[in-house]
Amino acid sequence: MAQHRVELSQPVSDEVRKTTCYMCACRCGIDVHLKDGKIRYIEGNRDHPVNRGVLCAKGSAGIMQHYAPARLDSPMLRTGPRGSGEFRKISWDEALALATEWMGEVRTRDPKKLAFFTGRDQSQSLTSFWAQQFGTPNYAAHGGFCSVNMAAAGIMTIGGAFWEFGAPDWDRTKLFVMFGVAEDHDSNPIKIGISKLKKRGARFVSVNPVRTGYSAVANNWIGVRPGTDGLLILAIVHELLKARRIDVDYLVRYSNAPWLVIDAPGTAEHGLFARDADGKPLIFETVTERAVPAHTKGARPALSGRFRMADGRPVVPSFQLLADEYLDPKHAPEAVADEIGIDVQVIRGLAAEIGRVAFDEAIEIDQPWTDVHGERHQSFVGRPVSFHAMRGISAHSNGFQTARALHMLQVLIGAIDCPGGFRYEPPYPKPLHAHPRPHGKAEHFGSNQPLAGPHLGFPLGPEDLLIDGEGRPARIDKAFSWEAPVSAHGLMHMVIANAHAGDPYPVDLLFLYMANMAWNSSMNTAGTIRMLEAKDEETGDYRIPKIIYSDAYSSEMVAYADLVLPDTTYLERHDCISLLDRPISEPDSVNDAIRWPVVEPDREVRGFQSVLLDLGARLGLSGFVDHRGKPLYADYADYIVRHERRPGIGPLAGFRGAEGDKTGRGAANPDQLRRYIENGSFFSVHIPEEALFFKHANAAYQDFAVKMGFFDKPQPVTFQLYSEELQKFRLSAEGLREPAALDIHRERILAAFTPLPLWYQPLEEGAVDDGEFPYHAITQRPMAMYHSWGSMNAWLRQIHTKNRLYVPGEICDEHGLVDDDWVWLTSHHGRIKVQIARSATANRDTIWTWNAIGKRGGAWALDKDSPEATKGFLLNHLIHELLPPKGDGMRWSNSDPVTGQAAWYDLRVRIEKAEPGEVSEPHFAAQTADKDVPAELRYGQEWAK
Amino acid sequence: MTCLPSNPTPKKLGLVIDLDVCVGCHACVVSCKEWNTGGYGAALSDQDPYGADVSGTFLNRIHSFEVLPEGGEVAAERGEARLIHFPKSCLHCEDAPCVTVCPTGASYKRADDGIVLVDEDMCIGCGLCAWACPYGAREMDLAAGVMKKCTLCIDRIYNETIEEVDRVPSCVRTCPTNARHFGDLADPNSAVSIMVAERGGMDLMPEQGTKPVNKYLPPRPRLPLAAAAAGREDTSGATGFFAWLDGMLDRI
Amino acid sequence: MHPALSIIVFTTASGLGYGLAAALGLGLLNPALVSTKLAHFVALALIGGGLLSSTLHLGNPQRAWRALSQWRSSWLSREGVMAIVTFVPLCISAYAAIFHSRYLLLPGLLGVAGAGVTVYCTSMIYASLKSVQAWHTPLTPLCYLLFAGAGGSLLGLLFAAAGGGDTPILALLSIAFLGAAWTAKLAWRRNMENMDPLSTPESATGLGNLGRVRLFERPHINDNYLTSEMGFRVARKHADKLAKISLIAGGIVPAVLVLGVLASGASGLGVALAALAVLSHAVGMLTERWLFFAEARHAVMNYYGG
Ligand SMILES: Nc1nc2c(c(=O)[nH]1)N[C@H]1C(S)=C(S)[C@@H](COP(=O)(O)OP(=O)(O)OC[C@H]3O[C@@H](n4cnc5c(=O)[nH]c(N)nc54)[C@H](O)[C@@H]3O)O[C@H]1N2
Ligand SMILES: Nc1nc2c(c(=O)[nH]1)N[C@H]1C(S)=C(S)[C@@H](COP(=O)(O)OP(=O)(O)OC[C@H]3O[C@@H](n4cnc5c(=O)[nH]c(N)nc54)[C@H](O)[C@@H]3O)O[C@H]1N2
Ligand code: SF4
Numbered sequence A: 001m002a003q004h005r006v007e008l009s010q011p012v013s014d015e016v017r018k019t020t021c022y023m024c025a026c027r028c029g030i031d032v033h034l035k036d037g038k039i040r041y042i043e044g045n046r047d048h049p050v051n052r053g054v055l056c057a058k059g060s061a062g063i064m065q066h067y068a069p070a071r072l073d074s075p076m077l078r079t080g081p082r083g084s085g086e087f088r089k090i091s092w093d094e095a096l097a098l099a100t101e102w103m104g105e106v107r108t109r110d111p112k113k114l115a116f117f118t119g120r121d122q123s124q125s126l127t128s129f130w131a132q133q134f135g136t137p138n139y140a141a142h143g144g145f146c147s148v149n150m151a152a153a154g155i156m157t158i159g160g161a162f163w164e165f166g167a168p169d170w171d172r173t174k175l176f177v178m179f180g181v182a183e184d185h186d187s188n189p190i191k192i193g194i195s196k197l198k199k200r201g202a203r204f205v206s207v208n209p210v211r212t213g214y215s216a217v218a219n220n221w222i223g224v225r226p227g228t229d230g231l232l233i234l235a236i237v238h239e240l241l242k243a244r245r246i247d248v249d250y251l252v253r254y255s256n257a258p259w260l261v262i263d264a265p266g267t268a269e270h271g272l273f274a275r276d277a278d279g280k281p282l283i284f285e286t287v288t289e290r291a292v293p294a295h296t297k298g299a300r301p302a303l304s305g306r307f308r309m310a311d312g313r314p315v316v317p318s319f320q321l322l323a324d325e326y327l328d329p330k331h332a333p334e335a336v337a338d339e340i341g342i343d344v345q346v347i348r349g350l351a352a353e354i355g356r357v358a359f360d361e362a363i364e365i366d367q368p369w370t371d372v373h374g375e376r377h378q379s380f381v382g383r384p385v386s387f388h389a390m391r392g393i394s395a396h397s398n399g400f401q402t403a404r405a406l407h408m409l410q411v412l413i414g415a416i417d418c419p420g421g422f423r424y425e426p427p428y429p430k431p432l433h434a435h436p437r438p439h440g441k442a443e444h445f446g447s448n449q450p451l452a453g454p455h456l457g458f459p460l461g462p463e464d465l466l467i468d469g470e471g472r473p474a475r476i477d478k479a480f481s482w483e484a485p486v487s488a489h490g491l492m493h494m495v496i497a498n499a500h501a502g503d504p505y506p507v508d509l510l511f512l513y514m515a516n517m518a519w520n521s522s523m524n525t526a527g528t529i530r531m532l533e534a535k536d537e538e539t540g541d542y543r544i545p546k547i548i549y550s551d552a553y554s555s556e557m558v559a560y561a562d563l564v565l566p567d568t569t570y571l572e573r574h575d576c577i578s579l580l581d582r583p584i585s586e587p588d589s590v591n592d593a594i595r596w597p598v599v600e601p602d603r604e605v606r607g608f609q610s611v612l613l614d615l616g617a618r619l620g621l622s623g624f625v626d627h628r629g630k631p632l633y634a635d636y637a638d639y640i641v642r643h644e645r646r647p648g649i650g651p652l653a654g655f656r657g658a659e660g661d662k663t664g665r666g667a668a669n670p671d672q673l674r675r676y677i678e679n680g681s682f683f684s685v686h687i688p689e690e691a692l693f694f695k696h697a698n699a700a701y702q703d704f705a706v707k708m709g710f711f712d713k714p715q716p717v718t719f720q721l722y723s724e725e726l727q728k729f730r731l732s733a734e735g736l737r738e739p740a741a742l743d744i745h746r747e748r749i750l751a752a753f754t755p756l757p758l759w760y761q762p763l764e765e766g767a768v769d770d771g772e773f774p775y776h777a778i779t780q781r782p783m784a785m786y787h788s789w790g791s792m793n794a795w796l797r798q799i800h801t802k803n804r805l806y807v808p809g810e811i812c813d814e815h816g817l818v819d820d821d822w823v824w825l826t827s828h829h830g831r832i833k834v835q836i837a838r839s840a841t842a843n844r845d846t847i848w849t850w851n852a853i854g855k856r857g858g859a860w861a862l863d864k865d866s867p868e869a870t871k872g873f874l875l876n877h878l879i880h881e882l883l884p885p886k887g888d889g890m891r892w893s894n895s896d897p898v899t900g901q902a903a904w905y906d907l908r909v910r911i912e913k914a915e916p917g918e919v920s921e922p923h924f925a926a927q928t929a930d931k932d933v934p935a936e937l938r939y940g941q942e943w944a945k
Numbered sequence B: 001m002t003c004l005p006s007n008p009t010p011k012k013l014g015l016v017i018d019l020d021v022c023v024g025c026h027a028c029v030v031s032c033k034e035w036n037t038g039g040y041g042a043a044l045s046d047q048d049p050y051g052a053d054v055s056g057t058f059l060n061r062i063h064s065f066e067v068l069p070e071g072g073e074v075a076a077e078r079g080e081a082r083l084i085h086f087p088k089s090c091l092h093c094e095d096a097p098c099v100t101v102c103p104t105g106a107s108y109k110r111a112d113d114g115i116v117l118v119d120e121d122m123c124i125g126c127g128l129c130a131w132a133c134p135y136g137a138r139e140m141d142l143a144a145g146v147m148k149k150c151t152l153c154i155d156r157i158y159n160e161t162i163e164e165v166d167r168v169p170s171c172v173r174t175c176p177t178n179a180r181h182f183g184d185l186a187d188p189n190s191a192v193s194i195m196v197a198e199r200g201g202m203d204l205m206p207e208q209g210t211k212p213v214n215k216y217l218p219p220r221p222r223l224p225l226a227a228a229a230a231g232r233e234d235t236s237g238a239t240g241f242f243a244w245l246d247g248m249l250d251r252i
Numbered sequence C: 001m002h003p004a005l006s007i008i009v010f011t012t013a014s015g016l017g018y019g020l021a022a023a024l025g026l027g028l029l030n031p032a033l034v035s036t037k038l039a040h041f042v043a044l045a046l047i048g049g050g051l052l053s054s055t056l057h058l059g060n061p062q063r064a065w066r067a068l069s070q071w072r073s074s075w076l077s078r079e080g081v082m083a084i085v086t087f088v089p090l091c092i093s094a095y096a097a098i099f100h101s102r103y104l105l106l107p108g109l110l111g112v113a114g115a116g117v118t119v120y121c122t123s124m125i126y127a128s129l130k131s132v133q134a135w136h137t138p139l140t141p142l143c144y145l146l147f148a149g150a151g152g153s154l155l156g157l158l159f160a161a162a163g164g165g166d167t168p169i170l171a172l173l174s175i176a177f178l179g180a181a182w183t184a185k186l187a188w189r190r191n192m193e194n195m196d197p198l199s200t201p202e203s204a205t206g207l208g209n210l211g212r213v214r215l216f217e218r219p220h221i222n223d224n225y226l227t228s229e230m231g232f233r234v235a236r237k238h239a240d241k242l243a244k245i246s247l248i249a250g251g252i253v254p255a256v257l258v259l260g261v262l263a264s265g266a267s268g269l270g271v272a273l274a275a276l277a278v279l280s281h282a283v284g285m286l287t288e289r290w291l292f293f294a295e296a297r298h299a300v301m302n303y304y305g306g
């Protein structure tokens, strides 16, 4: 019989359009295949520096994302009460006129009464610029609830951070240790990298209370108790010091280990660096026995000892303090293993491996280079031990110091930006002082004027805080106040609560973009919903009078907006993945990218960035209108091409100059977007070979960075093992420095702002009774879902249609629980009733679930009885934005006391068996959904062959 | 043609799946779905896609298993329980029971390359082949009423309209950890055969007698960390640290 | 396995139909009787109805004819072919009986053979599936054949009694078949209960050398085609109860009733008892078939924690 004939060589599509994925912040290059004007297939762009052709589940599900019935299709004005989901569709003209009226009025009266907060968008460079021109001090993006601990600790210690700003040297590392990562922003590069190193036989160790995903394939899994990584890291430091496994040469060259710290307790100088008249830090020169400026040629600095300066002040090299601290037996493995919940030998083994690989398996790349002090080196010496960490460390209230400890560990073994180590991704490294100071004090803003400078940045000391004369916060989220002095990304999770409470003041207009604050990105979700619905008893107005929100889909938050500005999908708009923003560079290359409308919107939707430019122009904000008040930019595409932040520096670094042949710096090129599109929608420039490593001190790299326009003069980084900035806050807390910390904050600041990283107990753990709440509860990101926005995707939602609470076998056995049982999970703040599943692959005290699978009925164009709404759930109901009241009735925000990072993973719970149920609790009334949804999908049937 | 072709076929095209690196990301699942829903045969339908009883046709799915050894390494305070993500699609068996049971001849194994396919124009949707497959690699499309299964992306691997590097299955091309490999398992010198030989590639349910072409690479053996502790240098505590430091400084 | 109504009805009805056809083919009923003519008609109706019912679960029934093509390898195809082939002698026999009140030996015996082979083919559809270990035993065809014999003799008995014909042979046959069938079935069930699973989560994943394997998460948390088709699970307690019901209704009650028929002969009471016996047996068989599917565990469930 003849064999069935199969059409083997059908063309895939009519046309391929290359753009950039958007289902997460990884921003992979994609090839969008179009057939008959519809999306046929999306695959990874093989040339793209980020993903090299691969694509994750979310990326491949772009078809369903783009055609989801949950897409918004028109601007809307609320008609029913908040939360009801009742709206009237209005025209864009009406919507923009209304928004302009509301905003213009606030801007004239009191610009701080507009609070503009954005979610995980990738256009912070525009949104922050807009907010600055508008003149409100109240702007931030999502970093405060996300991973500011990681960013702040990194920048303050090594001038760069994990997050998406650096990566392990996947091709060379021989030992890779990953702390608390489930997925991260670098999702595809991490997967590609793990695969590479496993193939090479390198060891991969995962430190994580839960063993799934990456941890599942790790050679070794260290199932720590949540919040104890700091103990583990410092015990490793202790072991390495004891074993003399530290890179002394590297420390002297690149860190502040030799810098002299003034030892004058009780004075305003105590613990600060001794400096010369020019402000240069001093070291002690052991040959001439004098304090000389750091990096004085030929000087042999002391790392230990106690000295006196010429003026008699006692000083000590910061490394002496470091060694004294960490050699103390209280940091020994046997002292901390129980608290971490692991075996002493595991800590010793890990420390020994780190030391062995770093020093006995050092690698060398024959490539001469010159450091910033003019010294020529024959090769790059690599300590092939690398680390990566994310929210498992940073989403704890001790996360800042834990992340600092991890950076310190890397510096001690000489493994920052060397072959085989952690490597910076340009434009990082960038030293702390090269970042701006925060702006938002009363003198920084006023009626109808721009803010005096950028909102976000790093205070170098208490004098840079945004507080008034009484020490009260200037910002609505209380960022850069005594509550969270180094909150470099703001505290998005506190905005609604503070605005509702009118503390420090009420706002009139809350302007939100791409953040599902009425659901999964809030702590205390039910409370947040009540706050959004709360009315002033006297006036009958909402406590937060006006809310403007831009979303692309009918999320839970949409129902709480008064005015909805519908965004396009990622395939319908221009976007700019800019070096001024959250860049996509890799350690070897500087990269940026764009999105462009590969399909035309078929609804009344507009790209939010274009809308923002339009609003800026309507409001007459400088930077958005010319001197005659005419709009400067036609739309976002036009802005991307023509906007200049500094002369010759615009949103995109590639194809600049009239001919498109300039990189980094150069005049605007009207043809720039076309050139990007031809190039696959990205631009990549390789870093010169000589500049590839030791970027923090590499003269060739610094020159390259200046040429590219990252900075206008070289900005080398000296690693800050000992942080003088933190010490300044302690001095304020001791009342020794102006402004002095408010009394109520002193204790917290003294404990948390230690200039050398130390571990302290997570705040919630300290505030609740261990016996009453014996277990930890945490969430993990599922790889196939992006927060709340996978559930409207018909393909992705089938993978995670509902979530279970994973309970370790020991706890199941103790409480007589079996799979599918219902339980009450209770925290100091609330309780939820959910279904469990047994698990053997988690720390025995750690209960966990997938993040953001639970949905509110009716949202996302899903049936109100969808499993997401009936069986799915959020842990957020258990997490309060405030810690339990202390003796004096004060309640601190549930955040890291240094950075204000939301402490999602400090949660403590107890578990009890519950009566079987039908729906998870709390269960909320469904939001009205009037979406037409098909009963069956046969996507692509018309192409069936 | 429901009878199997000469056994073994001259070529045995199939997948090799590396359980040592699969992180369970489901990328291959969705990529498979999007490729095949507009490609070979009927679309892969989804029922009640936005409702309470959502379900759909997938040709590749990722399971995850806990493996509980007795007396394994103490990594945390518990025995080393492992979690293993486990992708599964059609294994293109040499002795494919799904083929021989098919009453219509719709199911067949290609004589040249061993790919097991369904000719959807002949399929009556009786479901027997799905019963016969011990692996759960066949799914009836409820909208089309025909049996769907992994085609090994036959419309990619031989597709001359796409670039040669891309003539691999969609799931293989997309897998971020490179856990999926495609090749000819009849050729002992192919990359996949070498990998199978070196890593001890295994059959699933060999006792079913299906002789799967696809192979699974078991997780690589792992060395406990605690073992490294033994070899560490003992520098007898903190004493002498600063003297050592001075010595080091002199050598710089 | 999911107990699909259409398949349960099909196997039960065609078993009864072929059994009756065999009784007719052996000339155990007087062809001159109206009841025998009716019996021929009922046999054909049961067989035809069963076959029709079996197409109900097809995704594309309009192509059902294609199922006849793969008789060289597929038991389903063979069953289809045999069903059609068997129709020829059965129809000839029926024609002769209905219109000429005659029993024809050759078509009769060919019909018996055809019925037997068809039932055997049906049973082999299941018995050939290694993936469903409970089915994969020679006891499966044995049960199918014996049950068809029992059902056929019971029906034959009913028609014989109704027509006032000769009943003792059919009554004795019924009792013999019931006894044999249920003995085989109990052996089948014991086999199912005692067998070591051929495949386990360990062999399914190849991870047995690392330890005990337990499903952590399904690939898609809701049910899918595979879990609804192969993942049907009936509680052990439930199954045991149903197994008893099927034995009582399908075996013991009919056997007792047949003894009653033996005692009362072709009287009105005998007819009523025979009818009750058939009815009870049919109910028992439907239950038996439901359990046949519901209790059988498919190897794929090793991947689904079931
Ligand atoms: N329990 C717990 N809670 C957590 C976390 C946790 O780990 N555990 N993680 C926290 C962290 S780190 C984060 S970052 C937050 C994330 O929380 P959110 O920032 O709220 O993230 P999403 O749920 O993705 O919501 C973003 C909104 O953007 C919308 N959107 C999607 N695409 C577009 C678009 O193209 N344009 C516009 N305008 N809108 C769009 C979506 O519809 C959605 O409503 O959650 C936090 N919440
Ligand atoms: N697929 C997907 N990708 C995403 C996102 C998404 O929603 N889906 N969200 C994006 C966003 S906004 C962010 S912020 C990133 C976050 O990326 P990740 O940081 O990878 O995300 P989390 O899920 O918060 O992972 C935290 C991990 O830390 C572990 N953990 C919890 N507590 C501790 C602890 O005390 N110590 C240690 N060592 N580990 C601990 C948890 O078990 C979990 O595995 O992911 C981004 N990428
Ligand atoms: S990791 Fe996935 S979702 Fe994120 S950008 Fe890449 S393909 Fe898109």
Ligand code: SF4
Residues within 6 Å of the ligand: B089, B090, B091, B092, B093, B096, B097, B098, B099, B116, B132, B133, B134, B135, B136, B137, B138, B149, B210
């Ligand atoms: S895996 Fe299943 S469907 Fe694929 S060839 Fe083997 S038996 Fe057939």
Ligand code: SF4
Residues within 6 Å of the ligand: B101, B102, B103, B104, B105, B106, B107, B118, B122, B123, B124, B125, B126, B127, B128, B129, B130, B146, B147
């Ligand atoms: S469902 Fe289709 S392919 Fe499968 S056995 Fe039946 S006819 Fe053959």
Ligand code: SF4
Residues within 6 Å of the ligand: B031, B032, B033, B035, B036, B059, B060, B089, B090, B149, B150, B151, B152, B153, B169, B170, B171, B172
């Ligand atoms: S080979 Fe093709 S059809 Fe088969 S699982 Fe992979 S993507 Fe799906």
Ligand code: SF4
Residues within 6 Å of the ligand: B021, B022, B023, B024, B025, B026, B027, B028, B029, B062, B085, B087, B174, B175, B176, B177, B178, B179, B180
């Ligand atoms: S894409 Fe690769 S890593 Fe992801 S689930 Fe599939 S096989 Fe595993």
Ligand SMILES: [Mo]
Residues within 6 Å of the ligand: A120, A145, A146, A147
């Ligand atoms: Mo985040």
